[in-house]
Amino acid sequence: MSVFDWFTTAANWQGPDGIVTRLGEHVGYVLFALVIAVVIAFPLGLWVGHTGRGAVVLVGAGNAIRALPTLGLVTFLFLLFTESTTATIIGLVVLAIPPILAGTYAGLQAAEHDVVDAAEGIGMTGWQRLWQVELPIALPLVLGGIRNAVLQLIATAAVAAYVGLGGLGRFLLDGLAILDYPEVVAGAILTALLAIVFDLVLAAVQRALVPRGVRLAALATTGSAATAGGVA
Template sequence: MITGLLNWFGDSAHWQGADGIPTRLLQHLGYTLLALVIALVIAVPLGLYVGHTGRGGVILVGAGNTIRALPTLGLVTFLFLIFTESETATIIGLVVLAVPPILAGTYAGLQATDKGVVDAAEGVGMTGWQRLWKVEVPISLPLVLGGIRNAVLQLVATAAVAAYVGLGGLGRFLLDGLAVLDYSQVVAGAILTTLLAIVLDLILAAVQRALVPKGVRLAAAAASGKTVIVGGTA
Protein backbone atom coordinates (compact mmCIF):
# COMPACT_ATOMS: atom_id res chain seq x y z
CA MET A 1 0.00 0.00 0.00
CA ILE A 2 2.75 2.46 0.94
CA THR A 3 4.66 1.72 -2.25
CA GLY A 4 1.52 2.14 -4.33
CA LEU A 5 0.77 5.40 -2.56
CA LEU A 6 4.27 6.75 -3.18
CA ASN A 7 4.03 5.70 -6.83
CA TRP A 8 0.68 7.45 -7.16
CA PHE A 9 2.01 10.73 -5.76
CA GLY A 10 5.17 10.34 -7.82
CA ASP A 11 3.28 10.01 -11.09
CA SER A 12 3.55 13.37 -12.88
CA ALA A 13 0.21 12.72 -14.62
CA HIS A 14 -1.52 13.22 -11.26
CA TRP A 15 -0.08 16.73 -10.93
CA GLN A 16 -1.34 18.27 -14.14
CA GLY A 17 -4.47 18.69 -16.23
CA ALA A 18 -8.13 19.00 -15.27
CA ASP A 19 -7.92 15.87 -13.09
CA GLY A 20 -4.61 16.78 -11.46
CA ILE A 21 -4.03 17.44 -7.77
CA PRO A 22 -3.62 21.27 -8.08
CA THR A 23 -6.91 21.62 -9.99
CA ARG A 24 -8.84 19.35 -7.63
CA LEU A 25 -7.32 21.13 -4.63
CA LEU A 26 -8.38 24.55 -5.91
CA GLN A 27 -11.88 23.26 -6.63
CA HIS A 28 -12.17 21.84 -3.12
CA LEU A 29 -10.86 25.05 -1.60
CA GLY A 30 -13.29 27.07 -3.72
CA TYR A 31 -16.32 25.13 -2.50
CA THR A 32 -15.12 25.46 1.10
CA LEU A 33 -14.43 29.20 1.00
CA LEU A 34 -17.62 30.09 -0.87
CA ALA A 35 -19.76 28.13 1.58
CA LEU A 36 -17.85 29.67 4.51
CA VAL A 37 -18.38 33.24 3.32
CA ILE A 38 -22.12 32.71 2.81
CA ALA A 39 -22.41 30.99 6.22
CA LEU A 40 -20.56 33.89 7.89
CA VAL A 41 -22.93 36.43 6.34
CA ILE A 42 -25.89 34.47 7.70
CA ALA A 43 -24.66 33.19 11.06
CA VAL A 44 -22.51 35.98 12.51
CA PRO A 45 -25.11 38.80 12.41
CA LEU A 46 -27.81 36.44 13.71
CA GLY A 47 -25.56 35.16 16.49
CA LEU A 48 -24.57 38.70 17.47
CA TYR A 49 -28.19 39.80 17.61
CA VAL A 50 -29.41 36.86 19.67
CA GLY A 51 -26.36 36.89 21.93
CA HIS A 52 -26.56 40.65 22.53
CA THR A 53 -30.32 40.87 23.08
CA GLY A 54 -30.87 37.46 24.63
CA ARG A 55 -33.95 36.98 22.46
CA GLY A 56 -34.57 33.68 20.72
CA GLY A 57 -31.71 31.78 22.37
CA VAL A 58 -33.77 28.63 22.99
CA ILE A 59 -35.05 28.59 19.41
CA LEU A 60 -31.53 29.19 18.11
CA VAL A 61 -30.04 26.27 20.04
CA GLY A 62 -32.88 23.95 19.06
CA ALA A 63 -32.68 24.86 15.38
CA GLY A 64 -28.90 24.47 15.39
CA ASN A 65 -29.10 20.99 16.90
CA THR A 66 -31.76 19.99 14.35
CA ILE A 67 -29.64 21.18 11.43
CA ARG A 68 -26.59 19.31 12.76
CA ALA A 69 -28.58 16.08 12.57
CA LEU A 70 -29.19 16.41 8.83
CA PRO A 71 -27.10 14.01 6.71
CA THR A 72 -25.13 16.23 4.31
CA LEU A 73 -24.99 13.73 1.45
CA GLY A 74 -28.73 13.14 1.64
CA LEU A 75 -29.36 16.89 1.82
CA VAL A 76 -27.15 17.60 -1.21
CA THR A 77 -28.84 14.83 -3.20
CA PHE A 78 -32.27 16.19 -2.27
CA LEU A 79 -31.26 19.74 -3.24
CA PHE A 80 -29.81 18.44 -6.50
CA LEU A 81 -33.20 16.94 -7.36
CA ILE A 82 -34.82 20.32 -6.67
CA PHE A 83 -32.34 22.67 -8.36
CA THR A 84 -30.95 20.21 -10.96
CA GLU A 85 -27.71 22.18 -10.61
CA SER A 86 -24.82 20.36 -8.93
CA GLU A 87 -22.91 23.40 -7.72
CA THR A 88 -25.97 25.15 -6.30
CA ALA A 89 -27.07 22.03 -4.44
CA THR A 90 -23.57 21.43 -3.06
CA ILE A 91 -23.00 24.98 -1.87
CA ILE A 92 -26.41 25.18 -0.18
CA GLY A 93 -25.75 21.85 1.54
CA LEU A 94 -22.34 23.02 2.76
CA VAL A 95 -23.74 26.34 3.97
CA VAL A 96 -26.40 24.49 5.98
CA LEU A 97 -23.59 22.44 7.52
CA ALA A 98 -21.41 25.47 8.33
CA VAL A 99 -24.05 27.77 9.85
CA PRO A 100 -24.66 25.91 13.18
CA PRO A 101 -21.07 25.91 14.55
CA ILE A 102 -20.53 29.57 13.59
CA LEU A 103 -23.91 30.55 15.01
CA ALA A 104 -23.31 28.59 18.22
CA GLY A 105 -19.81 30.02 18.67
CA THR A 106 -20.98 33.60 18.15
CA TYR A 107 -23.97 33.22 20.46
CA ALA A 108 -21.99 31.39 23.15
CA GLY A 109 -19.19 33.98 22.98
CA LEU A 110 -21.53 36.87 23.69
CA GLN A 111 -23.43 34.96 26.36
CA ALA A 112 -20.15 34.10 28.11
CA THR A 113 -19.09 37.75 28.33
CA ASP A 114 -18.79 38.86 31.95
CA LYS A 115 -22.00 40.75 32.72
CA GLY A 116 -20.11 42.94 35.18
CA VAL A 117 -17.95 44.23 32.34
CA VAL A 118 -21.03 44.92 30.21
CA ASP A 119 -22.73 46.71 33.11
CA ALA A 120 -19.60 48.81 33.66
CA ALA A 121 -19.58 49.80 30.00
CA GLU A 122 -23.22 50.81 30.27
CA GLY A 123 -22.42 52.74 33.42
CA VAL A 124 -19.87 54.94 31.66
CA GLY A 125 -22.47 55.88 29.06
CA MET A 126 -21.83 53.46 26.19
CA THR A 127 -24.77 52.82 23.90
CA GLY A 128 -25.92 49.28 23.11
CA TRP A 129 -24.11 49.40 19.76
CA GLN A 130 -20.88 50.60 21.42
CA ARG A 131 -21.08 47.91 24.10
CA LEU A 132 -21.52 45.26 21.42
CA TRP A 133 -18.56 46.26 19.23
CA LYS A 134 -16.16 47.67 21.82
CA VAL A 135 -16.76 45.26 24.70
CA GLU A 136 -18.74 42.13 23.88
CA VAL A 137 -17.32 41.27 20.46
CA PRO A 138 -13.61 41.62 21.44
CA ILE A 139 -14.13 39.51 24.56
CA SER A 140 -16.12 36.85 22.69
CA LEU A 141 -13.67 36.57 19.76
CA PRO A 142 -12.02 33.32 20.96
CA LEU A 143 -15.34 31.46 20.92
CA VAL A 144 -16.51 33.14 17.72
CA LEU A 145 -13.31 32.23 15.88
CA GLY A 146 -13.39 28.78 17.44
CA GLY A 147 -16.81 28.24 15.86
CA ILE A 148 -15.46 29.39 12.50
CA ARG A 149 -12.49 27.02 12.75
CA ASN A 150 -14.84 24.16 13.58
CA ALA A 151 -16.99 25.03 10.57
CA VAL A 152 -13.99 25.11 8.24
CA LEU A 153 -12.83 21.66 9.35
CA GLN A 154 -16.32 20.26 8.75
CA LEU A 155 -16.53 21.97 5.36
CA VAL A 156 -13.22 20.58 4.15
CA ALA A 157 -14.18 17.08 5.25
CA THR A 158 -17.67 17.26 3.78
CA ALA A 159 -16.92 19.11 0.52
CA ALA A 160 -15.96 15.70 -0.84
CA VAL A 161 -19.70 15.07 -1.34
CA ALA A 162 -19.46 17.41 -4.35
CA ALA A 163 -18.04 14.47 -6.30
CA TYR A 164 -21.23 12.46 -5.77
CA VAL A 165 -23.28 14.98 -7.75
CA GLY A 166 -20.79 15.33 -10.59
CA LEU A 167 -18.53 18.15 -9.36
CA GLY A 168 -14.79 18.16 -8.77
CA GLY A 169 -12.70 18.63 -5.66
CA LEU A 170 -10.61 16.14 -3.73
CA GLY A 171 -13.66 13.91 -3.40
CA ARG A 172 -13.10 12.85 -7.01
CA PHE A 173 -10.03 10.89 -5.95
CA LEU A 174 -12.12 9.01 -3.38
CA LEU A 175 -15.04 8.33 -5.70
CA ASP A 176 -13.01 7.52 -8.81
CA GLY A 177 -10.61 5.36 -6.81
CA LEU A 178 -13.43 3.31 -5.31
CA ALA A 179 -15.00 2.88 -8.75
CA VAL A 180 -11.91 1.07 -10.08
CA LEU A 181 -10.73 -0.36 -6.73
CA ASP A 182 -7.63 1.85 -6.83
CA TYR A 183 -7.09 2.11 -3.09
CA SER A 184 -3.87 4.11 -3.47
CA GLN A 185 -5.93 6.84 -5.09
CA VAL A 186 -8.55 6.62 -2.34
CA VAL A 187 -5.94 6.95 0.41
CA ALA A 188 -4.22 9.78 -1.49
CA GLY A 189 -7.51 11.66 -1.65
CA ALA A 190 -8.02 11.18 2.09
CA ILE A 191 -4.48 12.37 2.84
CA LEU A 192 -4.86 15.46 0.66
CA THR A 193 -8.16 16.32 2.33
CA THR A 194 -6.61 15.93 5.78
CA LEU A 195 -3.60 18.08 4.87
CA LEU A 196 -5.86 20.82 3.51
CA ALA A 197 -7.86 20.81 6.75
CA ILE A 198 -4.67 21.02 8.84
CA VAL A 199 -3.22 23.89 6.79
CA LEU A 200 -6.44 25.90 6.94
CA ASP A 201 -6.75 25.33 10.68
CA LEU A 202 -3.18 26.52 11.24
CA ILE A 203 -3.89 29.64 9.19
CA LEU A 204 -7.04 30.36 11.19
CA ALA A 205 -5.16 29.74 14.45
CA ALA A 206 -2.66 32.42 13.41
CA VAL A 207 -5.50 34.76 12.47
CA GLN A 208 -7.14 34.12 15.83
CA ARG A 209 -3.93 34.95 17.67
CA ALA A 210 -3.57 38.17 15.68
CA LEU A 211 -7.17 39.31 16.17
CA VAL A 212 -7.86 38.39 19.79
CA PRO A 213 -6.73 41.21 22.12
CA LYS A 214 -3.77 40.30 24.31
CA GLY A 215 -5.72 41.06 27.48
CA VAL A 216 -8.43 38.59 26.46
CA ARG A 217 -5.81 35.90 25.76
CA LEU A 218 -4.16 36.47 29.14
CA ALA A 219 -7.49 36.37 30.96
CA ALA A 220 -8.45 33.13 29.18
CA ALA A 221 -5.09 31.57 30.03
CA ALA A 222 -5.41 32.61 33.67
CA ALA A 223 -8.95 31.24 33.87
CA SER A 224 -7.78 27.90 32.50
CA GLY A 225 -5.00 27.69 35.07
CA LYS A 226 -2.13 28.05 32.61
CA THR A 227 1.05 29.87 33.52
CA VAL A 228 1.00 33.32 31.96
CA ILE A 229 4.31 34.92 31.06
CA VAL A 230 4.31 38.69 30.75
CA GLY A 231 7.44 40.65 29.94
CA GLY A 232 9.55 37.53 30.22
CA THR A 233 8.48 36.80 33.83
CA ALA A 234 6.19 33.97 34.88
Protein backbone atom coordinates in the same frame (compact mmCIF):
# COMPACT_ATOMS: atom_id res chain seq x y z
CA MET B 1 1.00 0.97 -7.36
CA SER B 2 1.64 2.28 -3.85
CA VAL B 3 0.42 5.57 -2.44
CA PHE B 4 3.96 6.95 -2.72
CA ASP B 5 4.06 5.98 -6.40
CA TRP B 6 0.72 7.66 -6.97
CA PHE B 7 1.95 10.92 -5.45
CA THR B 8 5.23 10.84 -7.38
CA THR B 9 3.55 10.24 -10.74
CA ALA B 10 3.67 13.54 -12.62
CA ALA B 11 0.43 12.83 -14.51
CA ASN B 12 -1.52 12.86 -11.23
CA TRP B 13 -0.53 16.49 -10.60
CA GLN B 14 -1.39 17.92 -14.01
CA GLY B 15 -4.43 18.47 -16.17
CA PRO B 16 -8.12 18.91 -15.30
CA ASP B 17 -8.08 15.79 -13.13
CA GLY B 18 -4.78 16.54 -11.41
CA ILE B 19 -4.13 17.26 -7.74
CA VAL B 20 -3.61 21.00 -8.25
CA THR B 21 -6.93 21.43 -10.07
CA ARG B 22 -8.89 19.24 -7.64
CA LEU B 23 -7.35 21.03 -4.66
CA GLY B 24 -8.32 24.41 -6.08
CA GLU B 25 -11.89 23.23 -6.66
CA HIS B 26 -12.13 21.87 -3.11
CA VAL B 27 -10.84 25.10 -1.57
CA GLY B 28 -13.23 27.08 -3.74
CA TYR B 29 -16.26 25.15 -2.47
CA VAL B 30 -15.11 25.58 1.14
CA LEU B 31 -14.43 29.32 0.94
CA PHE B 32 -17.61 30.10 -1.01
CA ALA B 33 -19.79 28.21 1.47
CA LEU B 34 -17.91 29.71 4.43
CA VAL B 35 -18.45 33.29 3.29
CA ILE B 36 -22.19 32.74 2.83
CA ALA B 37 -22.47 30.97 6.19
CA VAL B 38 -20.62 33.78 8.00
CA VAL B 39 -22.84 36.43 6.37
CA ILE B 40 -25.92 34.57 7.63
CA ALA B 41 -24.82 33.19 11.01
CA PHE B 42 -22.55 35.92 12.40
CA PRO B 43 -25.11 38.78 12.47
CA LEU B 44 -27.81 36.42 13.76
CA GLY B 45 -25.50 35.15 16.51
CA LEU B 46 -24.62 38.72 17.47
CA TRP B 47 -28.28 39.70 17.71
CA VAL B 48 -29.30 36.68 19.78
CA GLY B 49 -26.24 36.86 22.02
CA HIS B 50 -26.59 40.59 22.63
CA THR B 51 -30.34 40.72 23.17
CA GLY B 52 -30.86 37.24 24.64
CA ARG B 53 -33.95 36.80 22.47
CA GLY B 54 -34.58 33.59 20.59
CA ALA B 55 -31.85 31.63 22.38
CA VAL B 56 -34.04 28.54 22.86
CA VAL B 57 -35.06 28.56 19.20
CA LEU B 58 -31.44 29.07 18.18
CA VAL B 59 -30.19 26.08 20.16
CA GLY B 60 -33.02 23.85 18.95
CA ALA B 61 -32.60 24.85 15.31
CA GLY B 62 -28.82 24.40 15.52
CA ASN B 63 -29.18 20.89 16.91
CA ALA B 64 -31.75 20.00 14.26
CA ILE B 65 -29.50 21.24 11.44
CA ARG B 66 -26.52 19.31 12.82
CA ALA B 67 -28.57 16.12 12.60
CA LEU B 68 -29.14 16.50 8.85
CA PRO B 69 -27.00 14.12 6.74
CA THR B 70 -25.11 16.34 4.31
CA LEU B 71 -24.93 13.76 1.52
CA GLY B 72 -28.68 13.14 1.72
CA LEU B 73 -29.37 16.88 1.80
CA VAL B 74 -27.15 17.56 -1.23
CA THR B 75 -28.77 14.71 -3.14
CA PHE B 76 -32.24 16.03 -2.33
CA LEU B 77 -31.27 19.58 -3.35
CA PHE B 78 -29.78 18.25 -6.58
CA LEU B 79 -33.06 16.52 -7.42
CA LEU B 80 -34.89 19.72 -6.49
CA PHE B 81 -32.75 22.26 -8.38
CA THR B 82 -31.11 19.89 -10.93
CA GLU B 83 -27.97 22.01 -10.57
CA SER B 84 -24.91 20.47 -8.91
CA THR B 85 -23.16 23.63 -7.76
CA THR B 86 -26.28 25.13 -6.18
CA ALA B 87 -27.11 21.90 -4.38
CA THR B 88 -23.57 21.47 -3.06
CA ILE B 89 -23.11 25.04 -1.85
CA ILE B 90 -26.48 25.12 -0.09
CA GLY B 91 -25.71 21.80 1.60
CA LEU B 92 -22.31 23.04 2.77
CA VAL B 93 -23.74 26.35 3.99
CA VAL B 94 -26.34 24.51 6.05
CA LEU B 95 -23.50 22.45 7.56
CA ALA B 96 -21.37 25.51 8.40
CA ILE B 97 -24.05 27.71 9.97
CA PRO B 98 -24.53 25.91 13.35
CA PRO B 99 -20.91 26.09 14.62
CA ILE B 100 -20.54 29.75 13.61
CA LEU B 101 -23.91 30.61 15.13
CA ALA B 102 -23.17 28.71 18.33
CA GLY B 103 -19.68 30.19 18.68
CA THR B 104 -20.90 33.76 18.23
CA TYR B 105 -23.81 33.35 20.63
CA ALA B 106 -21.75 31.52 23.26
CA GLY B 107 -18.96 34.09 23.02
CA LEU B 108 -21.28 37.00 23.73
CA GLN B 109 -23.00 35.13 26.53
CA ALA B 110 -19.60 34.38 28.10
CA ALA B 111 -18.75 38.07 28.43
CA GLU B 112 -18.46 39.12 32.09
CA HIS B 113 -21.70 40.77 33.17
CA ASP B 114 -19.80 43.14 35.46
CA VAL B 115 -17.77 44.42 32.51
CA VAL B 116 -20.88 44.90 30.39
CA ASP B 117 -22.67 46.65 33.27
CA ALA B 118 -19.66 48.93 33.77
CA ALA B 119 -19.72 49.84 30.08
CA GLU B 120 -23.40 50.67 30.36
CA GLY B 121 -22.69 52.68 33.51
CA ILE B 122 -20.24 55.00 31.75
CA GLY B 123 -22.86 55.82 29.14
CA MET B 124 -22.08 53.44 26.27
CA THR B 125 -24.96 52.70 23.94
CA GLY B 126 -26.00 49.15 23.17
CA TRP B 127 -24.24 49.31 19.82
CA GLN B 128 -21.02 50.58 21.45
CA ARG B 129 -21.12 47.89 24.12
CA LEU B 130 -21.56 45.22 21.48
CA TRP B 131 -18.65 46.26 19.24
CA GLN B 132 -16.23 47.72 21.80
CA VAL B 133 -16.76 45.44 24.80
CA GLU B 134 -18.72 42.24 24.14
CA LEU B 135 -17.35 41.28 20.71
CA PRO B 136 -13.63 41.65 21.61
CA ILE B 137 -14.21 39.42 24.65
CA ALA B 138 -16.19 36.95 22.54
CA LEU B 139 -13.61 36.77 19.72
CA PRO B 140 -11.92 33.52 20.86
CA LEU B 141 -15.20 31.61 20.78
CA VAL B 142 -16.39 33.35 17.59
CA LEU B 143 -13.20 32.45 15.73
CA GLY B 144 -13.26 29.00 17.28
CA GLY B 145 -16.71 28.46 15.76
CA ILE B 146 -15.41 29.55 12.36
CA ARG B 147 -12.43 27.19 12.64
CA ASN B 148 -14.78 24.35 13.52
CA ALA B 149 -16.97 25.19 10.52
CA VAL B 150 -13.96 25.24 8.16
CA LEU B 151 -12.78 21.82 9.30
CA GLN B 152 -16.26 20.38 8.82
CA LEU B 153 -16.51 21.96 5.37
CA ILE B 154 -13.15 20.57 4.24
CA ALA B 155 -14.13 17.09 5.38
CA THR B 156 -17.60 17.24 3.84
CA ALA B 157 -16.93 19.08 0.57
CA ALA B 158 -16.05 15.68 -0.90
CA VAL B 159 -19.80 15.16 -1.40
CA ALA B 160 -19.53 17.48 -4.41
CA ALA B 161 -18.14 14.54 -6.36
CA TYR B 162 -21.35 12.57 -5.83
CA VAL B 163 -23.32 15.13 -7.86
CA GLY B 164 -20.80 15.38 -10.68
CA LEU B 165 -18.55 18.20 -9.43
CA GLY B 166 -14.82 18.20 -8.73
CA GLY B 167 -12.77 18.60 -5.57
CA LEU B 168 -10.75 16.04 -3.64
CA GLY B 169 -13.83 13.82 -3.41
CA ARG B 170 -13.20 12.84 -7.05
CA PHE B 171 -10.15 10.85 -5.96
CA LEU B 172 -12.26 8.95 -3.46
CA LEU B 173 -15.19 8.31 -5.79
CA ASP B 174 -13.20 7.57 -8.94
CA GLY B 175 -10.70 5.44 -7.05
CA LEU B 176 -13.42 3.29 -5.55
CA ALA B 177 -15.11 2.94 -8.95
CA ILE B 178 -12.01 1.30 -10.47
CA LEU B 179 -10.69 -0.24 -7.22
CA ASP B 180 -7.66 2.05 -7.29
CA TYR B 181 -7.05 2.08 -3.54
CA PRO B 182 -3.84 4.16 -3.63
CA GLU B 183 -5.91 6.93 -5.27
CA VAL B 184 -8.53 6.60 -2.52
CA VAL B 185 -5.92 6.79 0.22
CA ALA B 186 -4.23 9.73 -1.52
CA GLY B 187 -7.54 11.61 -1.60
CA ALA B 188 -8.01 11.03 2.12
CA ILE B 189 -4.44 12.17 2.86
CA LEU B 190 -4.85 15.33 0.79
CA THR B 191 -8.10 16.15 2.58
CA ALA B 192 -6.48 15.67 6.00
CA LEU B 193 -3.44 17.78 5.04
CA LEU B 194 -5.69 20.55 3.72
CA ALA B 195 -7.60 20.58 7.01
CA ILE B 196 -4.34 20.80 9.00
CA VAL B 197 -3.04 23.68 6.88
CA PHE B 198 -6.29 25.63 7.16
CA ASP B 199 -6.44 25.08 10.91
CA LEU B 200 -2.86 26.32 11.39
CA VAL B 201 -3.58 29.42 9.29
CA LEU B 202 -6.78 30.16 11.19
CA ALA B 203 -5.00 29.63 14.51
CA ALA B 204 -2.45 32.27 13.48
CA VAL B 205 -5.26 34.62 12.41
CA GLN B 206 -7.02 34.05 15.73
CA ARG B 207 -3.85 34.86 17.65
CA ALA B 208 -3.39 38.06 15.64
CA LEU B 209 -7.00 39.26 16.02
CA VAL B 210 -7.74 38.41 19.64
CA PRO B 211 -6.56 41.20 21.99
CA ARG B 212 -3.65 40.21 24.23
CA GLY B 213 -5.62 40.96 27.38
CA VAL B 214 -8.43 38.65 26.29
CA ARG B 215 -5.92 35.86 25.54
CA LEU B 216 -4.29 36.25 28.95
CA ALA B 217 -7.68 36.23 30.68
CA ALA B 218 -8.67 33.07 28.80
CA LEU B 219 -5.41 31.38 29.77
CA ALA B 220 -5.90 32.40 33.40
CA THR B 221 -9.43 31.00 33.37
CA THR B 222 -8.21 27.74 31.83
CA GLY B 223 -5.41 27.49 34.37
CA SER B 224 -7.77 28.11 37.28
CA ALA B 225 -10.17 25.45 36.02
CA ALA B 226 -7.32 22.96 35.61
CA THR B 227 -6.06 23.69 39.13
CA ALA B 228 -9.53 23.29 40.61
CA GLY B 229 -9.94 19.99 38.78
CA GLY B 230 -6.59 18.76 40.10
CA VAL B 231 -7.49 19.68 43.67
CA ALA B 232 -10.86 17.95 43.35
